[in-house]
Amino acid sequence: MRTGNIQPRGPSRSLVDNIHRVFNTLTGIFHTRIELIAIELEEEKKNILGLLLMVGLALIFTVFGVVSLLIFILLSVSPEHRLIISGGASAVFLVIALFFVIFIKQKTAGSRILSETRKQLSEDLNCLKRDDE
Numbered sequence: 001m002r003t004g005n006i007q008p009r010g011p012s013r014s015l016v017d018n019i020h021r022v023f024n025t026l027t028g029i030f031h032t033r034i035e036l037i038a039i040e041l042e043e044e045k046k047n048i049l050g051l052l053l054m055v056g057l058a059l060i061f062t063v064f065g066v067v068s069l070l071i072f073i074l075l076s077v078s079p080e081h082r083l084i085i086s087g088g089a090s091a092v093f094l095v096i097a098l099f100f101v102i103f104i105k106q107k108t109a110g111s112r113i114l115s116e117t118r119k120q121l122s123e124d125l126n127c128l129k130r131d132d133e
Contacts, residue, residue, distance in 0.1 A: 040115075
């Protein structure tokens with residue numbers, strides 16, 4: 001008489017094997033998707049930090065340049081025209097700022113974070129729906 005591991009035979013064994021395979025498959029899919037999310041978040045973080053650094057530097061040097069140019073212009077014209085020049089410069093700066101606000105809104109409108117992860121999850125959902133039918 002053997003008292004070792006006794007494996008059940010018949011339908012119950014195949015049911016346990018199927019459940020085990022499904023669990024392993026779902027665990028593998030979940031693990032892959034979590035890795036994909038982590039990789040995409042790291043890439044997005046690098047992109048955003050780089051972009052913020054460049055925008056910050058560009059903004060600082062643009063402000064220095066514009067203020068210097070405005071001071072130069074105001075000091076180079078006669079005193080009675082300084083108010084007109086100052087108002088005109090303000091209007092130009094507001095128009096440029098409006099242009100950049102519109103540009104930024106257009107640039108960020110189509111951007112979706114974790115797009116590859118969303119794509120893979122929707123493909124998984126479609127595959128699961130096809131299997132149910």
